[in-house]
Amino acid sequence: MGEWPLIAGQIFNGFSVASLYVLAALGLALSFGLMRVINMAHGEMLMLGGYLAYLTLQVVPGPLGILAAMPVAFLGAAAVGAVLETTLIKRLSARPLDTLLATWGVSLILQQAARNIFGAIGVDVRAPDWLNHAYTVPSGLLEGLTIPATRLFILGVAFAVMGALSLLLARTRIGLLVRAVNQDRGMAAASGINVRAVDLSVFCLGTGIAGLAGVVLALLGPVTPNVGQSYVVPAFLVVVLGGLGSLKGTAIASLIVGLFSALVQILVDVSLAQVLLLLFVIGFIQFRPQGVVAVRSRALDA
Amino acid sequence: MADTLLKLDGVATAYGQSQALWDIDLEVPAGSAVALIGRNGVGKTTLLKTIIGAQRLSGGRMTFQGRDVSALGPHQRARAGIGYVPQGRHIFPHLTVRENLETGLSALAGRAGGAGAMSKSAIGAGIPDHIFDLFPKLAQIINRKGGVLSGGEQQQLAIGRALAGQPRLLLLDEPTEGIQPSVVQQIEDALRRIRAELGVTVLIVEQYLDFAWSFADSYRVMQRGRIIRAGSTREETAAEVAHLVNI
Ligand SMILES: Nc1ncnc2c1ncn2[C@@H]1O[C@H](COP(=O)(O)OP(=O)(O)O)[C@@H](O)[C@H]1O
Ligand SMILES: [Mg+2]
Numbered sequence: 001m002g003e004w005p006l007i008a009g010q011i012f013n014g015f016s017v018a019s020l021y022v023l024a025a026l027g028l029a030l031s032f033g034l035m036r037v038i039n040m041a042h043g044e045m046l047m048l049g050g051y052l053a054y055l056t057l058q059v060v061p062g063p064l065g066i067l068a069a070m071p072v073a074f075l076g077a078a079a080v081g082a083v084l085e086t087t088l089i090k091r092l093s094a095r096p097l098d099t100l101l102a103t104w105g106v107s108l109i110l111q112q113a114a115r116n117i118f119g120a121i122g123v124d125v126r127a128p129d130w131l132n133h134a135y136t137v138p139s140g141l142l143e144g145l146t147i148p149a150t151r152l153f154i155l156g157v158a159f160a161v162m163g164a165l166s167l168l169l170a171r172t173r174i175g176l177l178v179r180a181v182n183q184d185r186g187m188a189a190a191s192g193i194n195v196r197a198v199d200l201s202v203f204c205l206g207t208g209i210a211g212l213a214g215v216v217l218a219l220l221g222p223v224t225p226n227v228g229q230s231y232v233v234p235a236f237l238v239v240v241l242g243g244l245g246s247l248k249g250t251a252i253a254s255l256i257v258g259l260f261s262a263l264v265q266i267l268v269d270v271s272l273a274q275v276l277l278l279l280f281v282i283g284f285i286q287f288r289p290q291g292v293v294a295v296r297s298r299a300l301d302a
Numbered sequence: 303m304a305d306t307l308l309k310l311d312g313v314a315t316a317y318g319q320s321q322a323l324w325d326i327d328l329e330v331p332a333g334s335a336v337a338l339i340g341r342n343g344v345g346k347t348t349l350l351k352t353i354i355g356a357q358r359l360s361g362g363r364m365t366f367q368g369r370d371v372s373a374l375g376p377h378q379r380a381r382a383g384i385g386y387v388p389q390g391r392h393i394f395p396h397l398t399v400r401e402n403l404e405t406g407l408s409a410l411a412g413r414a415g416g417a418g419a420m421s422k423s424a425i426g427a428g429i430p431d432h433i434f435d436l437f438p439k440l441a442q443i444i445n446r447k448g449g450v451l452s453g454g455e456q457q458q459l460a461i462g463r464a465l466a467g468q469p470r471l472l473l474l475d476e477p478t479e480g481i482q483p484s485v486v487q488q489i490e491d492a493l494r495r496i497r498a499e500l501g502v503t504v505l506i507v508e509q510y511l512d513f514a515w516s517f518a519d520s521y522r523v524m525q526r527g528r529i530i531r532a533g534s535t536r537e538e539t540a541a542e543v544a545h546l547v548n549i
Contacts, residue, residue: 173404180394180405187392190354192380192409192467 005137005145010262016151018258019158022251023213024235025242026165027206029250032239034182034202036096037089040104042235043228045207047114048080049073049214050223054123063128069215070157077211078204085203090196107228114225122224131219150219157216161209162251169247178202234261237281243291252292257281307332307471307503308353308384312362315352322348323527326362330471335497335504337514337535339547340524346507347389349524350473353505354386355379367470380409385469389476389507391460395449399440402448402463403429409467432500433462436492454485461492465500472496474506478513493517511540511547523547 024046031037056069084106092099127150135152137145169175181188181198189195217227238257242249260280264273285291308330315323323345330336338346351357353364355376363372366382380386385406394402407428434441437458443451448459457477464472477493478486490513496502497517508514514521515535523531523546531546 176397176401176404177408179397179401183394183396184392186356186376187388187394188405189376190356190380190386190388191405191463192377192407192411193405194377194408194411 005142006266007263008142008145009147010266011259012145012147012151014259014262015255016154016258017262018254019155020213020216020231021234021238021254021258022158023161023209023216024231025238025250025254026161026247027208027210028232028235028239029242029247030206030209031203033246034178035089035093035199037093037203038096038100038103039084039089039203039207040100041084041107041110042207042210043232044107044110044114045077045081045210045228046214046217046231047110047223047225047228048077049211050125050218050227051114051118051123051214052076052211053125053215053218054118054223057125063130066125066128066131066215066219069125070212073211073215074208075211077214078208081204081207082200084207085200089203090199111225118223118225120225122222122227124222125215125218127219153219154216157212161212162247165205165209165247174198174201234277237277241281241284241291246291249292256292305332306330306365307367308505309365310353310362311364313352313359313364314361315348315357316360317348317357321360321527322357323352326352326529328522328529330503330505332470332503333501334520335506335518337518337521338505338507338524339509339511339514339521339543341547344524345527346524347475348527350386350388350475350505350507353379353473354384377408380467380469381411381413383409383413383468383470385409385464385467385472385502387457387460387464387472387474387477389479391453391456393448393451393456393459393463395447397448398445399448399451399459400429400444402459403433403440403466406463406466409469413468429466430468433465436465436495437462452482452485454481454489457481457485457489458492461489461496465496465502469502471503471505474504474508476507476509478508478510490517509547511544515540 027045028039028042031039052073053066053069056072057065060068088102088106089099092102131149131153134146134148137143169178177188177193177198180191180193181195185195217231234257238250238253241256242253257277261273261277264276268276306329308328310326310328313323313326314321326349338349340346348357352359355374359372363370365371366379366384371379371382374382394405397405439455440458440462443455448456451459461477474493478489481489493504494517497504506514506518518535520532520534521543522529523543525546531543533543
């Protein structure tokens with residue numbers, strides 16, 4: 001195997017890592033974009049999705065279990081998001097620092113709860129057979145390049161979620177209301193839009209997408225109580241890099257972060273790659289504090 | 303004697319610690335037009351914001367169609383039948399004209415007979431036809447973004463958006479402020495038609511006393527957060543109150 005398959009493999013890896021980051025970061029970007037809320041418990045929505053996938057596969061084994069797990073995880077995480085929003089975030093909305101601390105507390109509680117229920121070791125979600133193989137390039141420049149089907153599946157899910165979200169925002173009535181609230185909250189309310197209901201829906205949509213991301217994560221490794229933590233940090237980086245709340249920016253930033261980590265890992269080990277990533281993001285923000293895609297008020301205009 | 307559509311009793315409001323309105327009593331009879339006048343900074347905009355619910359009452363009480371709405375939020379008051387055209391227009395800049403108008407339809411939620419009562423236009427789903435009849439320009443620029451429109455176009459859109467919610471009461475805050483003279487006339491004509499043809503009750507903040515007098519039935523003068531004088535535009539001339547308004 002020469003240089004090219006290795007580099008191409010890492011580029012593909014970068015894309016699939018990017019698609020995980022997109023799924024993990026979209027919810028953060030949505031709730032930050034609309035409500036300026038930073039939900040520190042967002043990573044635990046991923047974890048929740050992972051455990052819900054595990055439970056669903058207990059009930060629905062067989063090849064289609066993973067597909068059944070996706071709506072279950074989406075709805076489960078959205079429901080927990082609804083509880084979180086109505087009990088905590090709504091009440092603290094005027095106090096960003098308190099929201100940060102309170103949701104951080106929720107994050108710790110959820111992790112401990114998972115530890116108590118499922119144990120600290122973690123549980124496995126086995127990919128179904130139809131995802132359990134890999135495509136290998138037989139000859140030519142990229143001979144030997146191997147692409148696992150799970151990674152393709154993740155890429156597909158990320159594209160589908162981005163596409164569905166863009167359509168939802170651009171083409172539906174609720175999307176119109178979200179954009180109106182995002183552009184002028186006071187005027188939206190005075191026009192008869194139930195701004196509270198829009199906030200709640202968007203927050204739940206965001207946590208639901210994180211739940212979906214959790215299912216996808218579960219295909220790659222064991223679901224542990226702190227599985228969300230390892231993705232939520234890059235997700236925060238992505239949101240900052242993308243321009244705080246912009247969907248397009250989130251997608252582009254995910255790609256940058258994903259490719260950056262994957263390619264740097266060819267040269268250095270994983271932890272040094274993380275350090276370099278952090279330095280890269282800090283450097284980027286110095287030069288372009290508004291992120292990849294600026295314009296605050298257009299944040300959610302897909 | 304006409305029914306009272308809107309009634310404020312001893313209403314007060316504050317921006318944080320600083321009180322902005324004191325002891326406002328105001329009655330707006332159904333079908334009438336009331337002009338709210340006064341110098342800059344006396345609280346006219348604040349009063350309209352308090353009526354739509356963007357500013358909370360810190361005292362007093364407000365009824366609309368006989369129902370106490372003091373505790374309701376803006377979207378509930380809009381749905382009860384209050385339309386708001388704010389100072390500065392507040393068009394959603396990244397929504398098209400059509401989408402801006404569609405946001406106004408939200409005020410119809412849960413209203414009996416609401417959306418079905420009026421003829422719908424072919425141009426926008428559910429947007430009443432009479433809006434394009436009043437403002438033909440809006441039909442021509444239906445797919446343009448709100449942020450790129452001229453002041454006059456934005457003003458027509460802001461009024462159209464409020465009308466899309468089929469309000470009983472329309473709150474207008476300086477609707478001709480900063481607009482080209484050629485368009486001012488169109489807007490004034492449209493406002494007269496809104497009264498005459500749609501029977502909408504109007505509370506209007508207006509600096510131009512000539513228009514206020516020709517348009518409204520009664521006036522209120524504000525000074526330092528209070529209503530200091532009320533009267534009929536039919537029984538008094540604008541010149542008699544001008545000294546309270548001009549600098
Ligand atoms: N958002 C605000 N925060 C604090 N004070 C305000 C705010 N808006 C208006 N005010 C103050 O309230 C008073 C009334 O303002 P306003 O209602 O806009 O007057 P008008 O519309 O008659 O020109 C002014 O003294 C103004 O400075
Ligand atoms: Mg004003």
